[in-house]
Structure formats: C-alpha cells, structure tokens
Amino acid sequence: MEGIVGTKSRLVWAVNLCALVLVLLWTFPTFGLLVSSFRDRDQISASGWWKAMFPAEASVQYRAAGPDTAKLIDGLYVIEGNIFDGGPGEVTAFGTSIREPGAHIVGTDVVTDDGEVVTVAGSGDFRISSTAPMEGTRGMRIFATSVTPAKFTFENYGRVMGAEGIGRAFLNTMTVSIPATVIPILVAAFAAYALAWMEFPGRALIVALVVGLLVVPLQLALIPLLKMHNEIGIGKSYIGIWLAHTGFGLPLAIYLLRNYMIGLPREIIESARVDGATDFQIFLKIILPLSFPALASFAIFQFLWTWNDLLVAIVFLGNSEDQLVMTGQLKNLMGSRGGDWEILATSAFVTIAVPLVVFFAMQTYLVRGLLAGSVK
Amino acid sequence: MKSNYLMGAAAIALLAGAAQAQDLKFxxxxxxxxxxxxxxxxxxxxxxxxxxxxxxxxxxxxxxxxxxxxxxxxxxxxxxxxxxxxxxxxxxxxxxxxxxxxxxxxxxxxxxxxxxxxxxxxxxxxxxxxxxxxxxxxxxxxxxxxxxxxxxxxxxxxxxxxxxxxxxKSLVWYVPENFEDAGYAIPTSMEELKALTEQIVADGGTPWCIGLGSGPATGWPATDWVEDMMLRNNTPQEYDAWVSNDMKFNDPKVVTAVEDFGWFARTDANVAGGSGAVGSTDFRDSPKGLFTSPPACYMHKQASFIPSFFPEGTVVGQDADFFYFPAYADKDLGRPVLGAxxxxxxxxxxxxxxxxxxxxxxxxxxxxxxxxxxxxxxxxxxxxxxxxxxxxxxxxxxxxxxxxxxxDGSDLMPGAIGAGVFWTGMVDYTSGKDAATVTADIQKTWDSIK
CATH class of the missing domain: 3.40.190.10 (Periplasmic binding protein-like II)
Structure with a gap:
C-alpha cells in the first residue's frame, strides 16, 4: 500500500517537473527575444542577451575631440574629456595604439610617437597635452579596457512604433483579418450543420473530401487563384484576399465545427423536429448557441493565422502603401538585406499585442473548444 | 471669359508646380x-x-x-x-x-x-x-x-x-588608422596583398574577416571571392566560358581560382576565428571585426553596400575606407572589376x-x-x-x-548552380573538402540540369 502511494507521488512529481521543463523550454527563447528588443544592434552583435543583465567588461575605443579644440594652459596645448562622455563606467587599462589597446595601467603618463602625453584616470577622464600645437584634422583614438554597467534602450520600440506608415499598415491588417475571420465562420457553421445533421446522399463523401482538403498546401493554389481573380476582375484587392483566406480556412473550420456539432445530444434536435421546427430554426436557435465554444476557438485560430500572414497578403493584396499589411511593413523596416535583428525582436513584441488581447478575451472558450469532437 | 479661364489655368499650373517642387530633393x-x-x-x-x-x-x-x-x-x-x-x-x-x-x-x-x-x-x-x-x-x-x-x-x-x-564588388575594406598604427601600406598588387597577409600574421594579428553566413543563401560571399580570383588568374573570355559552362566547372583553371580563395580562407591564422568560423559567421556581422579593439581583423572583402552594416556612427572615408582588390602584377590581365x-x-x-x-x-x-x-x-x-x-x-x-x-557570375549561372550548389559547395570547401571534389560535384549538378 505504501509503495503504491509512493510511486504515485513520485509520478506526480515527474509530471510536474516535465511540465516545468516544457514551460521553460517554450518561454526561454521568448524571454531572450524580449531582452534583445531592448538592446541596440551593436550590443546584439557583440554579446549574447544572457550577458545583457551584468556589467560588461569591454575593450572600447574613444575618439577625442579634434586638435583644433585644444586649449592653451600654462604653455601646454591640452585636450580633456571623458571616454564615457560623463556616463558611468570604470577604466582598468588603456592604450594609444590599436596594437596594444590595454598596455598601460590607469593614471600613468604615456608619450606617443608624436610627442603628446596622454593619461587616463579610472573614472574615464583623460588628458592629452603637448608642448607643440597639435596637428591633423581628427582627434586621437584612445583605447581602454572598461567595465560598464548594463544598458538598455527603448529606441527600438520608438523606431517600430514611429515608423512611417505603421498606423496605416495596422488598419490594413485589421481590414484583412476581421472579415477573413468572420466570413469563413459564417459559411462553415452552415456547412457543418448540414454535414452533421441533415440527411442527404453523398454526405460521407463530402466530409471525406473536406478532410482531404486539409492536406493540400495553400502555396499550390496561389498562382491559379490569383489568375482567376484577375480574370473575373477582382484583381489584387481586399475582396480577393478575403475570398482567399476564406477558402484556405474553410476545410479546417468545417471539420472542426462538424465534429463538435455531431457530438451535441440527438434528443434535443429530435424533440425540436417533433415540435415542428425547421432546419434553419434548429440551426439558429439550438445549434449555434450550443456551438459557441467551437466557433470561438476557430475564430482565434483563424484570426492568429490571418494576423501573422505575410505570403497570402503579398500575393493577393499587393504591397503598395495603402495595401501593405503590418508584417510586410515590418519586413521592410529590417532593411534591404535583413540585417537589423533588433527590429525583428522588437516587432515580434509589437505585433504580439493584438493577438494576445484576442487570445485572453476568448481563452476560456478556447480550452473548451479544443476538446471539440475529441470526447463524445 | 476666355482670359479668365486662362488665368485660372495659369494659377493651377503655378500651384501644381509649387506642390511638385516641394517633393523634389534638389x-x-x-x-x-x-x-x-x-x-x-x-x-x-x-x-x-x-x-x-x-x-x-x-x-x-x-x-x-x-x-x-x-x-x-x-x-x-x-x-x-x-x-x-x-x-x-x-x-x-x-x-x-x-x-x-x-x-x-x-x-x-x-x-x-x-x-x-x-x-x-x-x-x-x-x-x-x-x-x-x-x-x-x-x-x-x-x-x-x-x-x-x-x-x-x-x-x-x-x-x-x-x-x-x-x-x-572588388573592394577590400580596412580601417586606415589601424593600418597607420601598425605601419602597413595599401597593397597595389595581389603579390603585395598576400605578402601583407603573411606580415600581419607574423606580427601576431589576424588579417581577414570572412563570413559566408546569409540564412538560406549561405555561401554567396565566397562565390564573389572565386569570381574575383577567376578574373585575376584568367582572361575575361575564359571567365565568360566558365559562366556559360563552355569551360567545365572542374577545369584546372577553376580549381586554381578556388584554391587561390582557399589560400586566404583556409589558413587558420589568416581568418578571424579560424577557417572553421568562415562558414558560420554571418556576412552582416563579419565586417564588425574591423572595428573592435584589438581588431579581430585588418581587412574585409565585400561589395560597395557593406557600410550599412558597419557599427553605428562609422564615417566611411575616415573611420573605414577601401582599396581595390588588386590584380597579380605578373599576369598582365589589366584591372578587372567584378560587379553587379x-x-x-x-x-x-x-x-x-x-x-x-x-x-x-x-x-x-x-x-x-x-x-x-x-x-x-x-x-x-x-x-x-x-x-x-x-x-x-x-x-x-x-x-x-x-x-x-x-x-557577378553566380547571378548569371542557372539558379540551381549560381543560387544553389555553388553556394553550398563553397561552404563545403571552406570546411575542409578539397577543391577538385567540390568543383566536380558542382559540374555533376550542372550536367544533370542541361
């Protein structure tokens, strides 16, 4: 008896541990992305995000002010400044040549080849002095090994949110995704009812066909569908993309809703029939309210898919200013060669906002709806 | 009435002109x-x-x-x-x-x-x-x-x-002040460039930053290297023959060009991170090595667009500059330029x-x-x-x-070669396969699509 109880608790522990590991596995990269979105491009390429929280030891180079700014003090030409520009940080070593960037300890006087005397203090204050007037057009480079505290920036968010045309792109995405979510649900609810509760020949075959359509990749239909749109005069327009999303979403919608509806108690529907209700009345008054969890869960799926979509939008909508969706706009922000990782990280968190609202608003239905068709 | 109409038209034309002038940069x-x-x-x-x-x-x-x-x-x-x-x-x-x-x-x-x-x-x-x-x-x-x-x-x-x-594309980027500090001169021939490379290694530095990583297009920067080497070892006509496959991809001349690239990229001491890092370093991050302290490398060969990936605030012409990727002095092939x-x-x-x-x-x-x-x-x-x-x-x-x-020859070759096996083949080459095998494999693919 004791042994059984022991195993049980150990099993629970194992399950909990597994769950914890899975949760960490899923959230860890997202957390990394979040940290990266607060760092600038040079920081991202210099060190990993896990180092972002700690003071960083780095080799920095600083360009002093130009020779023309030198002040004459007691017969010496002097340039002074701070290599952190007054910010926090500590210098541990410094140098005046790229060959030996950390050759001297702080506080020592170093004489350069040009006869200038350079010294750097631990706080980053430096002083360059020379008996002769300094020459050249550019300031001297000072190299230092320094420890600087962690630094984060909101600049990336400013860039993404303030980008030209982002508001317009947001509206465009909304114009695409809301009808592209509502239309397939309307059509699929009718179809699912018919396939679940109306008797007609070939019903099973149609269901099989719909399930079969789930397997067909949508990329296969891009060119023929756009060709058809061009021929019937829709072209690249919102109507076109609504139709496309509806078509691509229908198989899953019908399958999901039919499986849910067929699980509803037969007695309710039959008693309604006995009382003289028509199919339309049964659908409207009984099936639809009962299927709300399944409808909601499909709505979430479809909304997320249309919200995140780039390919279908680019093909069926075009990429001019007044048609470009948010994903396309963000992609343009990443630059011609796609090197701006920080923009990618930031836009991920900007675009995630709306789907999160939708998800939490309908979350309770999603959990119930996911069981749709699985338990009878 | 008519003059009124004309006046109106003139006013509209003026307004339109003013509106357009605002949009023009100069x-x-x-x-x-x-x-x-x-x-x-x-x-x-x-x-x-x-x-x-x-x-x-x-x-x-x-x-x-x-x-x-x-x-x-x-x-x-x-x-x-x-x-x-x-x-x-x-x-x-x-x-x-x-x-x-x-x-x-x-x-x-x-x-x-x-x-x-x-x-x-x-x-x-x-x-x-x-x-x-x-x-x-x-x-x-x-x-x-x-x-x-x-x-x-x-x-x-x-x-x-x-x-x-x-x-x-035939450009080598460098930091003038680093060259100055180290006392290096800008090479004017390929022989000098190779000598400089050896000298930097002897001085304890790393001469080159080479990065081939580019997501699904990983390997393309190496094709630029090979193309430049083709133009510096062979006549332009032979280059054209190679691009159209009239000269086989595994021709000894091509193998020589690939190995000439290998002279730079396959010697551990020549490349930042060693030759093993060449294939995995992203081409966008690669030039940043020029600007670190101490420098991860002294030179970086890349096309004219690369300054957009230099660290923020870099002034091209002062903080960074470029020189022409030189030709061999003793081969008499002029000054070939690769471009796109x-x-x-x-x-x-x-x-x-x-x-x-x-x-x-x-x-x-x-x-x-x-x-x-x-x-x-x-x-x-x-x-x-x-x-x-x-x-x-x-x-x-x-x-x-x-x-x-x-x-750029890889842009002219069929997609399966120029945007396919040429890229992957070069990654294989930098990670240790020998040039003859790699080029023979590429030729095999080319034969199969003819």
Whole structure:
C-alpha cells in the first residue's frame, strides 16, 4: 500500500517537473527575444542577451575631440574629456595604439610617437597635452579596457512604433483579418450543420473530401487563384484576399465545427423536429448557441493565422502603401538585406499585442473548444 | 471669359508646380552639378493621368532614395508612378507575371531571371535606339548590352533591359588608422596583398574577416571571392566560358581560382576565428571585426553596400575606407572589376513605361541618386562631381577605370548552380573538402540540369 502511494507521488512529481521543463523550454527563447528588443544592434552583435543583465567588461575605443579644440594652459596645448562622455563606467587599462589597446595601467603618463602625453584616470577622464600645437584634422583614438554597467534602450520600440506608415499598415491588417475571420465562420457553421445533421446522399463523401482538403498546401493554389481573380476582375484587392483566406480556412473550420456539432445530444434536435421546427430554426436557435465554444476557438485560430500572414497578403493584396499589411511593413523596416535583428525582436513584441488581447478575451472558450469532437 | 479661364489655368499650373517642387530633393536649376537641361527636356513629354507601377527588390532606405528619383519624372511629365518593393521580390514578380497582373516595370537583380522571363514572352523588348545609346554612353557599353540581351519566345535575340544602379564588388575594406598604427601600406598588387597577409600574421594579428553566413543563401560571399580570383588568374573570355559552362566547372583553371580563395580562407591564422568560423559567421556581422579593439581583423572583402552594416556612427572615408582588390602584377590581365547591378525591364508595355526607360537614360535620373548615397553608375554623361561623398566618387572611378567589367557570375549561372550548389559547395570547401571534389560535384549538378 505504501509503495503504491509512493510511486504515485513520485509520478506526480515527474509530471510536474516535465511540465516545468516544457514551460521553460517554450518561454526561454521568448524571454531572450524580449531582452534583445531592448538592446541596440551593436550590443546584439557583440554579446549574447544572457550577458545583457551584468556589467560588461569591454575593450572600447574613444575618439577625442579634434586638435583644433585644444586649449592653451600654462604653455601646454591640452585636450580633456571623458571616454564615457560623463556616463558611468570604470577604466582598468588603456592604450594609444590599436596594437596594444590595454598596455598601460590607469593614471600613468604615456608619450606617443608624436610627442603628446596622454593619461587616463579610472573614472574615464583623460588628458592629452603637448608642448607643440597639435596637428591633423581628427582627434586621437584612445583605447581602454572598461567595465560598464548594463544598458538598455527603448529606441527600438520608438523606431517600430514611429515608423512611417505603421498606423496605416495596422488598419490594413485589421481590414484583412476581421472579415477573413468572420466570413469563413459564417459559411462553415452552415456547412457543418448540414454535414452533421441533415440527411442527404453523398454526405460521407463530402466530409471525406473536406478532410482531404486539409492536406493540400495553400502555396499550390496561389498562382491559379490569383489568375482567376484577375480574370473575373477582382484583381489584387481586399475582396480577393478575403475570398482567399476564406477558402484556405474553410476545410479546417468545417471539420472542426462538424465534429463538435455531431457530438451535441440527438434528443434535443429530435424533440425540436417533433415540435415542428425547421432546419434553419434548429440551426439558429439550438445549434449555434450550443456551438459557441467551437466557433470561438476557430475564430482565434483563424484570426492568429490571418494576423501573422505575410505570403497570402503579398500575393493577393499587393504591397503598395495603402495595401501593405503590418508584417510586410515590418519586413521592410529590417532593411534591404535583413540585417537589423533588433527590429525583428522588437516587432515580434509589437505585433504580439493584438493577438494576445484576442487570445485572453476568448481563452476560456478556447480550452473548451479544443476538446471539440475529441470526447463524445 | 476666355482670359479668365486662362488665368485660372495659369494659377493651377503655378500651384501644381509649387506642390511638385516641394517633393523634389534638389530644387531644379539651383545646383550646378546637375544636368538640369535633361530635366527641362523631359517636360516636353506629357503623360498626365497615366500611371505606372514599378516593383523591385529595394526596401527601406533604398526605396526612399529611388522614390526621390521618381519624383523628378512625375514632376516633369505629370505621370503617376508608384514604386512598391522590398524583400521577396523574386517570388512576387514570378507570381504576378504568371497570374497576369504584372507591374509595369520590374527591377531585377539577376539577369538570369530576366532571361527566363524574356524566353517565356513576358517582357517587352526595348527599341533599337536603346542598345545604340548604351554602347555609346555606358562605360564598357558592350558588356551591359550583352548582359541584357536575351532570346525571346521565338528565339530572336533582343535587348530587354537596361542596367541602372551598379554595385562594385572588388573592394577590400580596412580601417586606415589601424593600418597607420601598425605601419602597413595599401597593397597595389595581389603579390603585395598576400605578402601583407603573411606580415600581419607574423606580427601576431589576424588579417581577414570572412563570413559566408546569409540564412538560406549561405555561401554567396565566397562565390564573389572565386569570381574575383577567376578574373585575376584568367582572361575575361575564359571567365565568360566558365559562366556559360563552355569551360567545365572542374577545369584546372577553376580549381586554381578556388584554391587561390582557399589560400586566404583556409589558413587558420589568416581568418578571424579560424577557417572553421568562415562558414558560420554571418556576412552582416563579419565586417564588425574591423572595428573592435584589438581588431579581430585588418581587412574585409565585400561589395560597395557593406557600410550599412558597419557599427553605428562609422564615417566611411575616415573611420573605414577601401582599396581595390588588386590584380597579380605578373599576369598582365589589366584591372578587372567584378560587379553587379539592377536591371529595369518592361513587364507590361505602355507609353509611360517606355518613357520611364528613356528617363533612366537622362543624366538627371542618375545624378539625383548619386548626390545622395549608395549609387554608382557606368553612365559616362553624368557629372562625377555630383557624387554625394568622396567614397562614392572613388568607387565610381574604379568602375569607370576598369579594363574589364564582369557581372557577378553566380547571378548569371542557372539558379540551381549560381543560387544553389555553388553556394553550398563553397561552404563545403571552406570546411575542409578539397577543391577538385567540390568543383566536380558542382559540374555533376550542372550536367544533370542541361
């Protein structure tokens, strides 16, 4: 008896541990992305995000002010400044040549080849002095090994949110995704009812066909569908993309809703029939309210898919200013060669906002709806 | 009544003129560096109410720059031109052309793609004057005409496109002050470059930063190296034969060029992170090694676009500069230059598209972009003083001074080679496979698609 109880608790522990590991596995990269979105491009390429929280030891180079700014003090030409520009940080070593960037300890006087005397203090204050007037057009480079505290920036968010045309792109995405979510649900609810509760020949075959359509990749239909749109005069327009999303979403919608509806108690529907209700009345008054969890869960799926979509939008909508969706706009922000990782990280968190609202608003239905068709 | 009407028209014209002038980056007639005559001449073309769509690979900053050029065409002719472009252009244009909703003009970075579209009858040929114009006005005009002439659907060869905006690839980037601190001089021949490489290693430094990583296109920077080495070891004719596969990919001459690249990239001490890091370093992160302290490397070979990946605040010309990737002094092959460019083709013929192609021949279309950034042109009729900064002018001089200009070979090869096994083969090569095996494998793939 004791042994059984022991195993049980150990099993629970194992399950909990597994769950914890899975949760960490899923959230860890997202957390990394979040940290990266607060760092600038040079920081991202210099060190990993896990180092972002700690003071960083780095080799920095600083360009002093130009020779023309030198002040004459007691017969010496002097340039002074701070290599952190007054910010926090500590210098541990410094140098005046790229060959030996950390050759001297702080506080020592170093004489350069040009006869200038350079010294750097631990706080980053430096002083360059020379008996002769300094020459050249550019300031001297000072190299230092320094420890600087962690630094984060909101600049990336400013860039993404303030980008030209982002508001317009947001509206465009909304114009695409809301009808592209509502239309397939309307059509699929009718179809699912018919396939679940109306008797007609070939019903099973149609269901099989719909399930079969789930397997067909949508990329296969891009060119023929756009060709058809061009021929019937829709072209690249919102109507076109609504139709496309509806078509691509229908198989899953019908399958999901039919499986849910067929699980509803037969007695309710039959008693309604006995009382003289028509199919339309049964659908409207009984099936639809009962299927709300399944409808909601499909709505979430479809909304997320249309919200995140780039390919279908680019093909069926075009990429001019007044048609470009948010994903396309963000992609343009990443630059011609796609090197701006920080923009990618930031836009991920900007675009995630709306789907999160939708998800939490309908979350309770999603959990119930996911069981749709699985338990009878 | 009539005079009233005329007054009204004049007022409207004035207002329209004022509105257009605001959109133009440089006020017409103000700056003497520009050929304003060519802008004034364009005003005789009236295209009011006509519109043109252009699709291309430029997004972000490049898009804004190109739009500033388009503004002059719109201001002069009254046409409405809309440029929409960005990443994923190659797929987009194929889908649009296939489905029957092509843009008016497409800006194509790979001549191979244009040749494919021309063969399927999806492009409108350019008038004969254009090729005569190119021969006369573009430096190395013949090579630009050849690159844009393809067989049409019936097999007759015709000019289908015009190059506008060119990149120079044979450049080595370095930090002048690092060279100064270390006492290195800029090499003027390949022998000197190799000697410098060895000297840097002997001094305890690392000479090169080489990064081939580029997502699904990983390996392409190595193809530029090999192409440059082909041009420095062989005649331009042999290069052309290699590109068209008249010379086999595993020809000893090609193997030599690949191994010449290997001399730099496959010696651990020559490359930042060792040769094992070459394939895995992203090409966008690679140049940053020039600017670290101590420097991760002293030199980086990359095309003229790379300054956009330098650390923020880097001043090109002062903090970083470039020199021409030199040729062998003892091989007598002149000064070959490897480059790439974007090709304008008409995907849907219309008067306004034809006029736009003519506009691209006018000096002003080049000068407006030159005066800003990131634009090089082989147009001999433009004022080189219009270049916005001395660095661009220096690159422009390399381009105009080239004895031989050759287009990026991997862009001319069939996609399965130039955007496929050539890339992956080079990654294999840098990670230790020998050159003969790699090139033989590439040739095998080429045989299979013939």
């Amino acid at each position: 006020e017409p007639g103000a700056d003497a560096r520009f050929n304003w005559d060519s802008f004034e001449a364009l005003k005789s073309v009236d295209l009011k109410g006509q519109s043109l769509k252009i699709d291309g690979p430029w997004g972000g900053v490049d898009k804004e720059l190109f739009e500033s050029v388009i503004a002059y065409f719109e201001a002069a002719t009254g046409a409405d031109v809309e440029y929409s472009g960005g990443d994923g252009f190659e797929q987009r244009v194929m889908i649009d052309v296939e489905a029957g909703s092509p843009p008016g003009i497409a800006v194509i970075p790979q001549p191979g793609l244009a040749a494919d579209l021309a063969k399927r009858g999806k492009l409108a040929p350019l008038p004969a004057e254009t090729s005569a114009w190119l021969l006369e006005n573009y430096a190395a005009g013949q090579s630009w005409v050849d690159l844009a002439s393809y067989a049409g659907p019936d097999g007759t060869k015709a000019l289908y496109g015009m190059f506008y905006k060119v990149d120079v 460019g974007t090709l304008f083709v008409i995907t849907q013929d219309s008067p306004v598209a034809q006029e736009f192609m003519k506009f691209l021949q006018s000096p002003i279309a080049h000068e407006v972009w030159m005066a800003q950034s990131g634009f090089l042109t082989p147009h001999k009729g433009v004022n080189p003083d219009a270049y916005g900064d001395p660095t661009l002018k220096k690159m422009g001089d390399i381009l105009l001074g080239a004895d031989t200009f050759r287009f």
